[in-house]
Each structure stands twice: as C-alpha cells, then as structure tokens.
Amino acid sequence: MDPRSAQPVVDSDIAFVGGGFRTTTFLSSAPALLRHRVRVYERGPGVGPGGFARYGITTTSIGSRFFKHLDLNGPFAPLAHSPELMEVARAEQPVAMRRLAAALSTLGRTLQNALGADGTRLESTVVAVRADSAGHRVDVQLDDGRTESARHAVLATGRTERPHPELASWRANMLLSGSVIATARRSEIKDRLLGAQGRPVVVAGSSHSAMSALQILLDLVTELRAEHPGAPLPSVHVVRRGPARLMHDSADLARRDQVPGRERPFDAVRDVCPATGIVYRDSGLRHQSRALYCALWAGELPGAALVDAAVLADASDLFDEAALVVQALGYHGQAPDLYVDGVLVRPGDSPDRLLADDDGALLVSGAAHPLLSVLRVEPTPLDRRDNTAYASDLYQRLAGRLDRLAAPVAEVNA
Template identity: 75%
Template sequence: MAHQDHRASSTASLARPCGTDSDIAFVGGGFRTTTFLSSAPGLLRRRIRVHERGSTLGPGGFARYGITTTSIGSRFFKHVDLSGPFAAPGRSRTLTDVARAEQPVAMPRLATALTELGRTLQDALGPDGVRLGSTVVAVHAESARQRVTLELADGTRESSRHAVLATGRIERPHPELAPWRAKVLPSGTVISTGHRAEIKDRLLGAAGRPVVIVGCSHSAMSALQTLLLLRAEARAEHPGALLPALQVVRRGPARLVYDSADLARSGQKPGRERLFDPVADVCPATGIVYRDSGLRHESRALYCALWAGEVPGATLLDAPVLADAADRFDRAGLIVQALGYHGQAPDIHLDGALLRSGESPDRLLADDDGALLLNGTPQSLLSVLRVEPTPLDRRDHSVYGSDLYHRLARRLDRLVAPTAEVHA
C-alpha cells in the first residue's frame, strides 16, 4: 500500500513546476541551514523546503547544551545578511547581542538567537517551506531525471531538484571502549540540560568509584566543567555522600590556541601540550596557531589548570592507547566518551545503487563548493553543508570553509534556476 501511495503522489506532483515538490530540499534545519539561507536571501526565489526532525527551526543541537560556546558569539552569525527578509532579527537585541559578541556566550543564549532567526526564515519560506518533526532516512538521486527523492521515516516520499545535507554530527560508540559499553555515556549526554538529574544520580550512584572522561577535546573539557558543577550540587544536597573523583584520560598532549607563532614559542610548555610545527600548524591567513583544532577560551583555561593540579578532585592521566587505561575503566563508576564526532546522514543512493549507508564509518566528503563527493566524484544533485568536522589535512587552517557559504550559494544559483512558484 505504501508503494502504491508513493506512485500516486509522484503522479500528482507532475502538475507542479519541474515535477517536484521543491527546487532545493535541505535535510536538517539547524544552525547550518538557518545561517546559510540567511546569508543568501537570493536563494529564496526558489521553492525551498527544509526537513527538520526537531520541533524548532534554527538552534538544532545547540538547544540541548548548558555550556559556553567554544568560539566567540559573532563567529556564529558572521555570514548572516540581516537585511531584506531578515531585517527583523537585525533589530532584535536577542540576536544582535550574540552576533556582536567578541567573547564566548552561554549556549542557551545562542540557541535563543538562532530560534529567532529560524522563525524569520520560516516566515520567509512560507507554510509549505518547512517540515518540522520530519526525519529523512534515505536520499535517492536520479541522474537521468535530474531529481532527488527523499524517503521519510513515516514512509512518505518527496521529490526535489536538489538536496543539501545539513544533518549535524553525532558521537558514535568508540570501539576501544566496547568492553565497558554498559557504563559509557557520550559527552553530549553529560552536557545536555535534559540529563542533569540523571547525571547527578549517576555521580551519587558511583559510590565513590571514579568517573573517567576519555579524551582531551573541547567536549571533554565541557563534560569536566559540567561534572564539577553537578558534583558540587550533589554535595550540597546530600551532605556526607561519597562522591567520585574525576579523571581525564588523554591520549597525547593537547593542542592550545595561540594568537601567533611568537606567542606559542614563548608560552608553550613541553608535556602540557603538543609543540607546534611552524609550517604545518599555523594558519597562513591569520597566523593563529591551532585555530581549528586547539583548545581555546574556557576549555583552554580549565585544561591548563587541570594539568597544573589546580582542579580539586580531578586529575589528568596519560594513555597513548586506551587499553593502557583498562584498569581505570574497570574501576570506574561511569565513563564519559569525548573522542570526537562524526557526521550523520541518511542512506545515499545514486541511480538505484546504495553508495553510502547512513551507518558508514567513512567521512561524508564535499569539495570546496559544497558538492557531495562519492568515490571522489562531485555530485551535481547533492550538496553537503559542513556536516563533518574539519578534515585532518585542513584542520589548522582557519581559511578552510571560510567562503563555503558564498561558494555553495553561487553553485546552487547556477544549478537550480528559479521556478514560477515561489514563496511570497
């Protein structure tokens, strides 16, 4: 019956321009999609449809985190054009206070600003332009018909002339922690505001056994900061309770951001951090050391204090191979995984063949114009909007991706001409 329904809906869609439900379909309606479309209002002359699995357009996963951003507030809105259809947020202090901030901001403030921008975008796209609570499970690109079919979790299908994948990132279970899987939580769960009570109960339930944070990234430091706060709350609420020590296991010295190579040379400390390579590790455009991959702001300060032994009840341990810390994991009451993120995406089919499963461990790659790369070949029907973390060979160059929004908008403008049916 579902197959028959699909054929009927496909036939009905032939009466629409180009035989599709939209000109450009965005899979994911979080930070990337919202700020990208707000940076390229000319694209709104197309029939845009955004599929967002959550209940709100704009904040994405940022709405769940009770931490401080790792970048200054203005970086999140640096491409946004607060004029034309987006003039209203430009007059709002809720958004402009974050968009002009030259220091990190509380994540809830960022999420609120993105929600306001998302509401304006939703108004601009019209009643048919946004599908909330919509999860895309597969994308089917058809070269001959020059169209993309989106397969949704509820069994329905929609067609488009082009699809942009902007699905965000997830923490996948790390294989080296498999023996202790029952007591492993991802760092995203620990820093989520929706899990505070649960995490506090886990701290109390550890009965004095240590909590081990695996990793030395921004996520690890955010998890450590959250656990320090929750442990203090638990101590105040349950005087006399046996609460766990916190242990951070690092696989190697961290990378700290410096504003210049000269500052790095004068400020780096062997053992605390990985010493930089002045050729490979300095951004050629800005001179900043470890711009994309180093610890900065609050995470940097907390890590340095941890390394110096200045964080009560918390210690830093070395384990170049995670198996070296097996005895720590055995004794732990809770293990927090903070070992990086992977892009999440639906199954991707090309001309009837599954070319990439959503469960694939491979990175979702794109060229500098945002075209999805499958087996090294750019796809004219599919784009990717910074789903994966920065590639390893580009990670210390802040110029990477800095013009992606402009290049992708120009590419979509060239590939997808406006149709007669557009939103007012």
C-alpha cells in the same frame, strides 16, 4: 546540450535535509537563494537551534563567529533590531548555549516566514535521499512513507556521537558526552555520582566535549559536597590518547606561553590564519576549554587528574574501577541512506565520512555529484586540521553553485 533542458516537475528547487544551525545560518547568508523554491526538512518542532538548545554549557567560540555570514538584507533586514540575535552576533566572548539557541530560534522563525507555509516540513525525519542523475531529480523519502522531489538536495544533518570500539568492554557503564552536557539528564547524573560511593568517574578524550563534560561533572560534585557533607564522592580522571591541541589569543602569547617538549614551536607565518588572524596551536581547544585543560594538565583542578594512555586499553584498570565512563572521543557526520541511480552508495549507519569538494558538492567515488551537496556535516578532515582557513568561503561558494543549479533554463541561457 544543457543537462537541465528537460527539467522534471519537482516539488522544490533546493531541498535542505536538516534545519539546524548550518541550514539557518547558510540561508541567512544568501537571501538571493530564497527566490528559488527552497524547502527545509527538520525533525524537530522548529528551524534554527537544532540540538544546541539541549546543552547547558558555554559555546566554544565567541558569539559573533556563529553569525559572521549573516546578511541583513531582504527578509532578514528586521533582525538588525532584534536584541536577542544581535547581542550574540556582536559578542566578542563565548556565550551560554541557551543564548545561542534563542538567537538561532529568532533567526529560524524569520527564515520560516520567508520560506512560506510550504517551505518547511517540521517534525519530519528523512530516511533516504535518492539522486537520479538521468532524470535530474532527487527524491527525499520521509519516515512516514511520503516522498517529495527536488532538483538538488543539501545534506545539513549535523553530527552525532557513536559508541567507540575501544570502549566496548565498558559500554554498559558508559554515557556519551552529549548526554552529560545535556540539561535534561543533569539530575540522573547527579544521582549516579552520589551512588558511586567514591569510585572514580572516567572521561575518555580531551576534546571540547571532554572539557565540557569535565566541567559539568566537577560542578555536580561541588553541589553534592554541599548537599551531602561527608558523603564519599568520586574523583574525575580524564584519559587522553595524546597531547591536546590548543590555540593562542595572540602571537605574543604564543611566544610567551610556548611549552617546550609538548608543542610544535610557534611559526608566525604557518600558525597565523590569513583569513581570521587566529593564532593556531595544532588544536581546536580554546577559551574556557583551553583554560580548563591547562589547569588539568598543570594539576590545578582539585578532584581531577589527567591520565595518559596511547590506547584506551592501557587504562583498563581505571575503566574497570570506574562508577561511570564518559565517552568524549569526537563526532561523526550523520545522514540518511544515500542512493545514486538506485544504488545504495552510503547507508545511514556507515562509518565512512561524507566527503565534499571545496564547493560543498558531495563526492561519490571521488567525483563531485551534480545533485547533492554537503553543508559541513563532518568535523574538519585530519589532513586539513592545520589550516584554519578551511571552508572559510564555503557558504559563498556553495550559494553561488546552488543559485546556478536551481535557476530555470531560460534564465541560465539568457
């Protein structure tokens, strides 16, 4: 017997929890899904840019990669004539984050129009998702007490930074990297640098977010030097727990730029992605972050230094002296409380990763759940980090599965 033969009455067929980059680009890659009743829950005022609009930095990937799945058919066809979107979608170099956010806002408005007045719940925070396997429905609970139902829910809630336990001793003096790269706090951070009276600033981590924070801090110190000649200004120390992971622009450059003793030797078969052609070097650092890190490692950045500490406590003297500590130690997937058959299987503050199979189905106790999916909420799993083809076909696979799950019974049996 088909488990959907007694389908309950629900408010939507597919509920997307989160209306930022992932939801917007996914739905615009699969216009056929919009024939179902799709509803998007977004805590912000509009669908599309998510948190990207807050960051005054350059993207870590070339612009075109953000829209590589875009399907300019159906409701999205007019976007082919949108300069704001297409200039980013065709860009073969990194772009300013504000340009990406503007392009996503354009795409988001088109998606909202396609979904209709009842297809979005803006400024709505989802606090719990309850999957009832027996009733074949999912309840989405909002922070205002309302509950709405769906046949399937997709978690696209993005990532967040959490205070790292290794930095607990310096938490009172700490900012998360997202706060440093956000434009809203630029003036405050500048005041803190001036008030440091020459004491150092320490960035913990050597990731993309660390390099973005480092660039912002160096830019602000340069501004302060011009505005306050002779004032004591801080140096910036980047504490890394291990060698950074880098990418090459080509196989020839990989062979030429090999750094003996710091990198695994280049292998033309293993280290070239079959899906994208990217030449992989054990890392996600690329473009401006890669260049900045290499300059830092080579000692070519005035006012900045690289410090090795296998555990952060090894650099405790430096952290103790610091006027400001910036945490850039990675992100965690965020989600509301998740219940299955009335049992809390993952609280929203859980440190556990949101695991999914290759089709995006949420794994609960190792088994794929039929009513819940995850849309690239977590960073790349550690055991898949050497595989640049990871999740490259997720949009296609997830779209096919959602289309089958949301189809009416009569259509499925036809």
